[in-house]
Amino acid sequence: MAQKSFREAINEALHEEMARDDTVFVIGEDIAGGTGGDGEEDAWGGVMGVTKGLLGRFGSNRVIDTPISEMSYIGAAVGAAATGMRPVAELMFCDFAGCCFDQLMNQAAKLRYMLGGQAKVPLVVRMQCGGGFNAAAQHSQTLHALFTHIPGLKVVMPSNPRDAKGLLVEAIRDDDPVMFMEHKFMYDDKGDVPDEPYTIPLGIADYTRDGEDVTICALGRMVNLSNQAADELAKEGIACTVVDLRCTSPLDEESVLESLEETGRLVIVDEGYPRCGFAADVAALAARSGFGYLKAPVQTVTPPHTTIPFAPILEELYIPDVDRIKQAVKATLA
Secondary structure, eight states, rough: EEEEHHHHHHHHHHHHHHOTTTTTTEETTSSSTTTSSSSOSSSSSSTTTTTTTHHHOOOOTEEOOOOOOOHHHHHHHHHHHTTEEEEEEEEEEEGGGGGSSSSSIIIITTHHHHHTTTOOOOOEEEEEEEESOOOTTTTTOOOOOHHHHHHHHHEESSSSSHHHHHHHHHHHEEEOEEEEEEGGGGTTTTEOOOSOOOOOOOOOOOEEEEESSSEEETTTHHHHHHHHHHHHHHTTOOOOEEOOOOOOEEEOOHHHHHHHHHHSEEEEEEEEESSOOOOHHHHHHHHHSGGGGEEEOOEEEESSOOOOOSOOOOOOOOSHHHHHHHHHHHHHHH
């Protein structure tokens, strides 16, 4: 098992699935890097270098650079999926979903249902999410709750390189549209990734820390901050279970409730907006199905309900951090 970065793990998943299945292709803005411009062909491989090397191996018929027109290429990807292909479209930033939301909400999510199962839409839409780079309000959002609200869309947010590869392979093989969200702050994070092929089922949570005092539920980068908080709290004699939910839809409700039954206390950490957000959704699950387990009110750690600031010092205050997670855990024990 080798140490690989989050970026390398995703790139490896794309290479393996394109080699295994010739119906898989990638499409998006600048995913070949330089193709169609004055730069060297395949010079970079996307704005974050994730798709580097695909063009040289699979050619321009399966690595398709597009104009800056999300509506057109996401629509093309939906149509290709409905007719038997398995496109992996890169939306670049999840914020840009506003440009093609009809294609995602009213077409990709509903075609299989409206056609009585006669058509499938095996589409993956990869996109960056999250703040931390001072990329301002239109390039820093975490909109998983928006996609989760739409029946028919599956939503995935991995927290480490191993999960990134296994979940992406599973998403590509899935027959439903999957919104695959990659936190832009994590592309250089490294971790153990098996060399042999593997998949990770969608909708199955992972326990990254085990403790009997408090359950912390999180997604993506927030899992890593929660792990750090749990490790620091352990030195103070507070034992936390950290549940990496991995997916918001389907959601592994059983894992949340099983851990809540053991600890009686729940903290939910989420980088998305708080109003009608994912943290509120999990808190409602605890109140609806686990009320008898609760020994204290549920605590949520989220940004304020406001636009993400551009100023570095304000963005640092905006994004949940380790200290806020620790404070929330202690509040449930007070």
